[in-house]
Amino acid sequence: MRLQKSIEIKAVAEKIWPLLAEPANIAKWCSPAKKIRRTNDQLCGLGTTFYFEERAVGRLMKLNFIITEWIENHSVAFKMTSGNLVKGYEQRYTLEKTPAGIRVTCAEKVKLPLGILGKCFEPIRRPYSEGHLVRMLAQLKIMSECP
Numbered sequence: 001m002r003l004q005k006s007i008e009i010k011a012v013a014e015k016i017w018p019l020l021a022e023p024a025n026i027a028k029w030c031s032p033a034k035k036i037r038r039t040n041d042q043l044c045g046l047g048t049t050f051y052f053e054e055r056a057v058g059r060l061m062k063l064n065f066i067i068t069e070w071i072e073n074h075s076v077a078f079k080m081t082s083g084n085l086v087k088g089y090e091q092r093y094t095l096e097k098t099p100a101g102i103r104v105t106c107a108e109k110v111k112l113p114l115g116i117l118g119k120c121f122e123p124i125r126r127p128y129s130e131g132h133l134v135r136m137l138a139q140l141k142i143m144s145e146c147p
Contacts, residue, residue: 001112001122003129006105007137011144013073013095013102019143020076020093023050029139032056032132045070049081057128061085087111087118104140106133 009016019025021044023036030036032054039049048067053060063083069092070076077092088111096103112118112125 001110001126001129002108003110003126003133004105004107005130005133005137006103007141008098008100008103009141009144010101013097016095016102016104016140016144017073019140020095021072029143030054030136031139034060039064050078056085059085063089065089085113087113104137106137108133 019029023038027033027036033052034055035051035053037051039051040047042048044067046067046069048070050065050067052063052065055061061084063086064081065078066081067076067078068090073095075092075094077090080086080089083089088109090109092107094105094107096105108129110129112121114121
């Protein structure tokens with residue numbers, strides 16, 4: 001299942017970037033996040049690994065990720081290396097300068113378990129996942145636009 005949502009934020013990329021790049025800050029706007037922590041000694045950039053927990057469909061989703069793209073103040077992407085409840089998970093955030101500030105886009109690719117049966121659940125799961133992305137981006141906007 002592929003999803004993509006964008007939001008316009010009246011701020012500079014340098015103000016938004018720390019909210020996307022620091023685990024402690026991510027937990028502030030990513031509302032379902034229960035736990036986020038680095039799992040290697042690397043503090044940032046390509047190859048940084050982290051652990052993420054969130055409540056999803058009534059269960060605790062536990063995922064390990066590796067950062068696969070890191071262009072400071074422009075884009076960050078990560079890919080699941082192991083976890084439960086989903087077979088695969090990738091997410092990418094891009095920051096694009098606009099006349100009003102920055103357009104932040106989140107693109108997400110989730111592979112549900114159960115093969116063809118999982119594909120059948122995508123139409124049911126999509127509205128929940130889209131709503132989740134919209135709420136997260138709205139919270140990111142609020143935090144980014146605060147003085």
